[in-house]
Amino acid sequence: MSTAIIDARGWQNCFDLRTGDEAEIVGPVCEMVKAVLAGHPYPGDTDFTSNRWVTDTALDLIGRYEPRFVFLTYAQQYFSGRYESMAEGARKDMISRAFGEVERFADASGFAPIIVGTGDMTPVTGIVDLTGLEGLAICTHWSTRYTGLFDATKKDLAFLEGHPGIEGYMPWSEVLSTFGETDRKDARLPEYLLMSRKGYAFRTVGILMKVPVMIPSTNYHIPVYAPGSDAMNITGIRGLIEESLHENKTALIVMEGVGCDDFLWPYRSFGNGKDWFYYEPSEAQYMTITSGRHRFIDFPSGNKYFDVDDRRRDYPFSGIFKSAPQGSFADTFPGKSIAVGNKSMFMHMVTGVDISVECFARNLYNQGTMAVVRRENKV
Amino acid sequence: MYTRSANNIVERFPHRWSSCGAAVIESVPFYHVSPGSRCLVIGTASCNFRCRYCSNAFVAKEDPFVYVKKMYHLEPEDIIRAARRLECHSIVFNVNEPAVSIPSLVELGAAAKAEGIPMGCLSNGYMTGESVEILASIFSFFNISLKGLSSEFNRRYIGIASSEPIVRNIERLARGWHVEVTTPLIEGANDGEIDVMADILSDIDREIPWHVFRLLPEDEMKGERYPDISDIDAALTSARQKLRYIYFHNFVGSAWVNTQCPRCHSVSIERVSLGCGGDKLKRVVGIGDRCPACGSPIRMLNLVSNRKENT
């Protein structure tokens, strides 16, 4: 059983991660994790100490658990500029301080870092309003490049063709074939996948009330710091981690909202997708990094996510996940592994590590922290 | 909000909505309305209160003139169509205060009634008797926020002189409609009023479900201390004897979100709380409006039959 330990600031409760049932837990690992949570209250997604919280929490957990593999995510710079305008100088300064945290972590821990930027951000220049379509357009809060369209009419397609913010639309069958699949049946999947142009975000029913000011750019490429590597694509990052771990304790560090334009360490430009497709910062991008194969079809944008949200389902604390995804590198890594991050509650699902500590913030509202203990048998 | 035009009060931005999306009814929160059903959540902009802790301040405290370009422009039939397409059982107004958008809601209410879609709302309950009758003609279930009782609290945290109209309106609505009540608790500000509020509500109807919220310090209160969960739980001890359904939540992992039979205390509905509008149904034990152990009735509004069942 995987155990979720929730710290709602000054008060903790434990659950079976899968069922969401309260659980009595005992054992040295869980007790240790509870102490880590109690010692590191989350300051909030946009608080100026948010990235510092990642470093401090990770160093504390490393001191107690002594892992060989660490997965970190720094996301303060991604959230801070998303809904409130930031002067370019302030944004650069925030990114520089984020890299300062990476340096502090690497110096204090001695781990060899592999650093991945999830892609550049760009100001919003226009909105593609799809609320007038005859068909049903579905997009999730954090996705601005892709939207799903169900029951499209000729009039809808004509509208899309004439819209300056639409780069194109593609029948879902073609999306599937891009990723080598042909017959995946799922009523939640759309008829068409719509793609916006750089700087455009979609407006559909069901999106967040807050309107973004900075969104992910056209990130066909992302920066990767991995000295000596000759990989070229996001699917090659897993191999870099495996290689590095032969020699070193290794940290995979993901910098959210940082692309080739802003990456401050020497980097190599990696392909961030396949053919016409590139990943937005998302569960699919993380799963592709950790599993070494493309996972967009497993976690597609534009699906009828709400069809599973309001029925009884497993993993109630795990965001969009209704089952535990397989194939992450750390799932089968025999050494000890941990993850710490401030990019919301999905690291425990995408990283496959023994212990993860993440912020529990929903739509930037700070609820506290959650740790997931998947394995206790490596102590 | 409203403006004056040729001696009439008119709505400034009719049919402009800040939100329109599917959600589970537990997340609103309504715990005693068709458990697990899906609702279309809508809202407009601005409010007649200025709560210091408003989680939706960017909409509720904003002049709609500033926000209007970002809002959906949806006529009643568009909203009905969205509700149908997203397979929603009801439409719930929950972002800001419905009393600031009455004409649009009257039109939407008529369209929803014609389509057989029930409507509910969250409201701060601060309105005239005339307004409350209009809301009662639109909505069939309400969650009214009773924020505090003392005039000092109301002046300092909410910006109003008295909570009397709110209590009066809870009483009025509970006579004919399904009513739940929500109170965000701030330690040292309104937690000393827990028992008096419980007395007031139990005098109106002991079966009113009461959602006691741990305040999430947002907006002007951002950075302030989060209220202590164990202390509030302890402070609710005697209130739990007065009202039949008390929930303590608005924080992730709450242990006080299940519905228990008022008679034998068996759990009849289990929920999980993700905090801040993220509550979900986990399971209904038995049939939901009867205790699975002793068969006693559980207060529940069934949206299909749209009927209030009292014990």
Ligand code: SF4
């Ligand atoms: S009544 Fe509600 S919406 Fe209005 S200011 Fe208070 S908390 Fe915000």
